[in-house]
Amino acid sequence: MSTDxxxxxxxxxxxxxxxxxxxxxxxxxxxxxxxRVQCFINDPSVPSSLKFLRRTxxxxxxxxxxxxxxxxxxxxxxxxxxxxx
Numbered sequence: 660m661s662t663d664x665x666x667x668x669x670x671x672x673x674x675x676x677x678x679x680x681x682x683x684x685x686x687x688x689x690x691x692x693x694x695r696v697q698c699f700i701n702d703p704s705v706p707s708s709l710k711f712l713r714r715t716x717x718x719x720x721x722x723x724x725x726x727x728x729x730x731x732x733x734x735x736x737x738x739x740x741x742x743x744x
Contacts (some may be wrong), residue, residue: 668730669723675709677726684729694721 669677681690682705691699696718702733712719 661707668727674712674719675705675720678705678708679714681722681726681729694718694725696721711744 662679687703691703696711696715698708698718712722720732
């Protein structure tokens, strides 16, 4: 059985990488609005959020789903951007 997942955009990414990319793109405040979990709203940090997300499957699923939306949005914006020339 092959472990390759060429069409899975989450393949090869750690939860920490996903979280850090989302925080860099949106900040904690917006992330807390979009993914309603307390670890993003009250005194957020990457280590405390990772601890919560690793033991709370529904919250991790929400973060992964939001990350997939983020990827689609970035792709859509890149396609809609005017090209020079």
